[in-house]
Amino acid sequence: MRTSKPILLVEDDNVDAMTVQRALKDLKVANQLVVQANGEEALLYLRNKADRMPCVILLDLNMPKMGGIEFLKIAKADEMLKTIPVVVLTTSKSDRDKVESFDLCVAGYIIKPTDYQKFVEAIRTVNLYWTLSELPTNGG
Amino acid sequence: MKMRNSKPILLVEDDSVDAMTVKRALKDLKVTNQLVRSANGEEALVYLRNDTNSSPCVILLDLNMPRMGGIEFLKIAKADDKLRKIPVIVLTTSRDDRDKVESFQLSVAGYIVKPVDYKKFTEAIRIIELYWTLSELPDTEQEHNYENIQADTAR
Numbered sequence: 001m002r003t004s005k006p007i008l009l010v011e012d013d014n015v016d017a018m019t020v021q022r023a024l025k026d027l028k029v030a031n032q033l034v035v036q037a038n039g040e041e042a043l044l045y046l047r048n049k050a051d052r053m054p055c056v057i058l059l060d061l062n063m064p065k066m067g068g069i070e071f072l073k074i075a076k077a078d079e080m081l082k083t084i085p086v087v088v089l090t091t092s093k094s095d096r097d098k099v100e101s102f103d104l105c106v107a108g109y110i111i112k113p114t115d116y117q118k119f120v121e122a123i124r125t126v127n128l129y130w131t132l133s134e135l136p137t138n139g140g
Numbered sequence: 141m142k143m144r145n146s147k148p149i150l151l152v153e154d155d156s157v158d159a160m161t162v163k164r165a166l167k168d169l170k171v172t173n174q175l176v177r178s179a180n181g182e183e184a185l186v187y188l189r190n191d192t193n194s195s196p197c198v199i200l201l202d203l204n205m206p207r208m209g210g211i212e213f214l215k216i217a218k219a220d221d222k223l224r225k226i227p228v229i230v231l232t233t234s235r236d237d238r239d240k241v242e243s244f245q246l247s248v249a250g251y252i253v254k255p256v257d258y259k260k261f262t263e264a265i266r267i268i269e270l271y272w273t274l275s276e277l278p279d280t281e282q283e284h285n286y287e288n289i290q291a292d293t294a295r
Contacts, residue, residue, distance in 0.1 A: 076247065083244040087275075095279055102225040102278035105218065105247030109276040122274055129271035132264055133229075134251040136244035137237050 001055045001130050006032040008054035010042040010071065011089075012063040019116070020058065020089075023123040031055065038063040039071030046081055054084060056107075056130050061090040061097055069097070072104040083136040087126060143197045143272045148174040150196035152184040152213065153231075154205040161258070162200065162231075165265040173197065180205040181213030188223055196226060198272055201248075203232040203239055211239070214246040225278040229268060 001007065007024070011017045017035045024033055034054065036042040042059075043066075045051050057075075061068035068088060075081040085107035090097070093111055101109050110126070113119045143149065149166070153159045159177050166175060176196065178184035184201075185208075187193055199217075203210035210230060217223040227249035232239070235253055243251050252268070255261045 079245075082247065083241060085244070085249070093276075098276050099225065099278045102227070103221075105224060105249075107227070107247075107249035108271065108274075110274055111276060125267075125270050125274045128267050129250065132250075132252055132267045134235075134240050134253060136241045 001029065001031050001127060002133065002135050003055045004031065005055040005135075006034045006052055008042065008045065008057045009033055009035045009089075010037075010039060010057060010063070010068070011035060011060045012037050013060070016060070016112070019119060020123065023116075023120045024127075026120055027124055027127060029123075029127050039066030039068065039074070041065075042071060043074060046075070046084075055135055057084055057086045058089045058126075059086050059106075061088060061092050061101075069100050069104070072101065072106065076104050085130070085133075085135070143171070143173050143269060144275065144277050145197050146173060147194055147197040148176045150184065150187065150199045151175055151177045151231075152179075152181060152199060152205070152210065153177060153202045154179050155202070158202070158254070161261060162265065165258075165262045166269075168262055169266055169269060171265075171269055181208030181210065181216070184213060185216060188217070188226075197277055198249075198268075199226055199228045200231045200268075201228050203230060203234050203243075211242050211246070214243065214248065218246050227272070227275075227277070 009017060009020055021033050036045050059068045072086060087108040088101050088106050089110050089112055091112050098109055110122055113122055151159060151162055163175050178187050201210045229250040229252060230243050230248050231252050231254055233254050240251055252264055255264055
């Protein structure tokens with residue numbers, strides 16, 4: 001990624017979180033991966049000033065307690081958090097989920113490939129793009 | 141090669157030479173999406189609000205333009221329920237931190253500083269194309285497609 005800030009993964013499924021971690025390792029992406037299990041936990045993390053702000057957020061949609069869409073509604077209405085690019089990473093192919101996510105100005109919507117090689121390729125593309133793109137510099 | 145869907149790419153750019161460079165890079169990369177160009181934010185809004193035009197898959201947005209610059213365009217587009225869904229990628233020469241922060245505050249889906257070298261520029265366009273082929277897009281043209289199907293059936 002362009003900066004050395006951590007990547008925040010909001011994902012309730014441990015196996016899926018492990019897969020992201022493994023793909024980043026295989027791709028030699030040096031950014032730390034912080035995992036939060038749902039939208040509520042992610043907001044707690046992001047609002048704690050002692051935590052490092054992430055460069056990007058990878059967001060699952062279907063999660064208990066607070067799902068991805070609800071998280072986006074809150075994060076995109078928050079002056080401090082709205083600048084962080086959010087990339088949806090989900091199994092949902094629902095048109096409604098896509099439209100709602102883009103209505104909330106996500107910076108990408110990626111359907112998780114089930115095949116590991118294809119999954120690594122998807123993460124490689126995400127990493128390439130967010131290395132090419134500048135990021136807002138606030139939030140150190 | 142083409143973006144996830146066959147809708148046009150809207151380039152908002154006042155500089156003709158820069159617009160030609162984007163066109164050339166897309167051609168070299170064999171990206172088949174049509175490139176539509178508006179010379180400033182005002183023209184882009186007129187294009188986007190004309191229902192007879194096909195809505196773009198993504199918008200590539202320059203910042204420094206006469207009449208209406210990129211930031212002002214973003215303020216209007218992102219407050220418009222019909223336009224806010226379309227991903228906007230800033231493509232500029234500005235490395236100004238304020239421009240970056242303002243753009244991300246207005247929820248851009250990327251901010252790319254134009255490389256001056258043509259090879260590097262093509263590489264940047266290749267990565268943009270790769271990412272927006274991987275990413276899904278909102279299907280804002282559904283009603284449009286439906287109308288086309290209706291028209292076809294009526295024939």
